[in-house]
Amino acid sequence: MQCLSPASSDKKQQLRFATASNDQKLKTWVVSIDLDKGGVDGVEVARERSEASSVADVAAMGVWRDGDGGVSGVVLAGIGMEVWKESGGV
Numbered sequence: 261m262q263c264l265s266p267a268s269s270d271k272k273q274q275l276r277f278a279t280a281s282n283d284q285k286l287k288t289w290v291v292s293i294d295l296d297k298g299g300v301d302g303v304e305v306a307r308e309r310s311e312a313s314s315v316a317d318v319a320a321m322g323v324w325r326d327g328d329g330g331v332s333g334v335v336l337a338g339i340g341m342e343v344w345k346e347s348g349g350v
Contacts, residue, residue, distance in 0.1 A: 271295050276308070278334050280318040286311050286336065286344060315340045 273293040280286050288309040294302035318338040326332045333345040 276331075278321065278323075280313065280315075280321055280336055282317070284313045284316060284318075286313045286334065311344070313342055313344075315342050 271294065273295065275291045276288060277291070278286060278288045286309075287307055290304075290306050290308050292304045292306075294304075296302065313336055315336045316339040318336050320335075320337040322335045322337075323331055324333045324335055324343060331346050333343050336342045336344065
């Protein structure tokens with residue numbers, strides 16, 4: 261799992277992250293926490309994207325950032341290596 265970007269406002273916190281699994285899927289997720297709601301009622305988890313990867317047995321994942329500190333993509337490494345752009349695709 262790799263954190264892509266934390267984002268926040270006064271009442272809502274948001275975190276985006278990526279996961280890779282042994283079925284060769286790269287998924288991005290958004291976790292939103294509404295601070296006005298208590299407990300689990302204020303937590304939402306949503307899958308943002310699910311893509312097939314050609315990298316088998318992912319052993320490492322990293323975030324590739326642009327010059328301004330924003331996220332440009334995700335690097336997967338295992339049996340092979342890929343760079344996934346934030347805008348979509350390899």
